[in-house]
Amino acid sequence: MLQAAALLRRAGAAQAAARLLDAVLDPDCLHLSAWGPRELSTLLRACVACGRRPPAPLMTQLLAATQRHLPACGPRRLAAVGWGFAKLQQHWYRQR
DSSP: HHHHHHHHHHTTOHHHHHHHHHHHTTTTTGGGGGGOOHHHHHHHHHHHHTTOOHHHHHHHHHHHHHHGGGGGGOOHHHHHHHHHHHHHHHHHHHHH
């Protein structure tokens, strides 16, 4: 779903991508504590690709879930997670 939203955005269907990503980013439905580092970094990449910042409750859950995995992350996964958060922050500052 996340990759589909990113593909829709690249294909010029930004509104469809935004609606799909908003449906996926429902903080009440996601249980990020069960997600692994790969899934968390995929979520970050999809948000960046679609130009969306997760809602505040979801962002808090995302940060907490990611923090739990940091000690076990290898260099590539750690770089992917760091890149995702950096890009989200950059996008957020551009929108302000």
